[in-house]
Amino acid sequence: MKRSRAIAGAAALAVAGIATMATATTASAAPAAAAKYNGACGSGYxxxxxxxxxxxxxxxxxxxxxxxxxxxxxxxxxxxxxxxxxxxxxxxxxxxxxxxxxxxxxxxxxxxxxxxxxxxxxxxxxxxxxxxxxxxxxxxxxxxxxxxxx
The missing domain is CATH 2.60.40 (Immunoglobulin-like)
Incomplete structure (x- = not known):
């Protein structure tokens, strides 16, 4: 039984994670885009x-x-x-x-x-x-x- 509870718990967490991701992607007030690496260190880095x-x-x-x-x-x-x-x-x-x-x-x-x-x-x-x-x-x-x- 412990195994099935662990699997059920993991499934619940996965569903919660998907719901959270869905909520985050539909939010109307998106945060500023994250800074991207700008290549300032030079070529080869x-x-x-x-x-x-x-x-x-x-x-x-x-x-x-x-x-x-x-x-x-x-x-x-x-x-x-x-x-x-x-x-x-x-x-x-x-x-x-x-x-x-x-x-x-x-x-x-x-x-x-x-x-x-x-x-x-x-x-x-x-x-x-x-x-x-x-x-x-x-x-x-x-x-x-x-x-x-x-």
């Missing part, structure tokens, strides 16, 4: 991780296998008047200095670069007063990090 800056934009961690470097850029959902933006990247083990870019920008902060072969990285960014950070991620492979929203 691919997005390996990202974290949303709630309601404001997205921070992207990219990597180039050719150069062995990570790159981070913080991108706004809706470019416009200049606002405070920040982006940073450092080695989790403290083996590198922090690299960062901050200022008043219309669309993105960064890019910032750091050699990344064989190290875990801490990275993140901010748009206006909303900031996010990821600790100990992408240790030479796709890896989950600890995300903190401020």
């Amino acid at each position: 691919s997005v390996v991780n990202s974290v949303p800056v709630t309601g404001k934009g997205t921070v992207y961690l990219t990597y180039s296998a050719k150069t062995g470097k990570n790159c981070v850029v913080t991108v706004r959902n809706s470019p416009g008047k200049k606002v405070y933006m920040y982006t940073y990247l450092t080695a989790t083990d403290g083996s590198s200095d922090w690299v960062y870019d901050s200022g008043q920008y219309t669309s993105y902060a960064g890019p910032v670069y750091l050699p990344g072969k064989g190290i875990c990285v801490d990275w993140g960014g901010a748009i206006e007063s909303v900031s996010v950070s990821v600790s100990g991620s992408n240790c030479g492979r796709m890896a989950a990090g600890v995300v903190t929203h401020h």
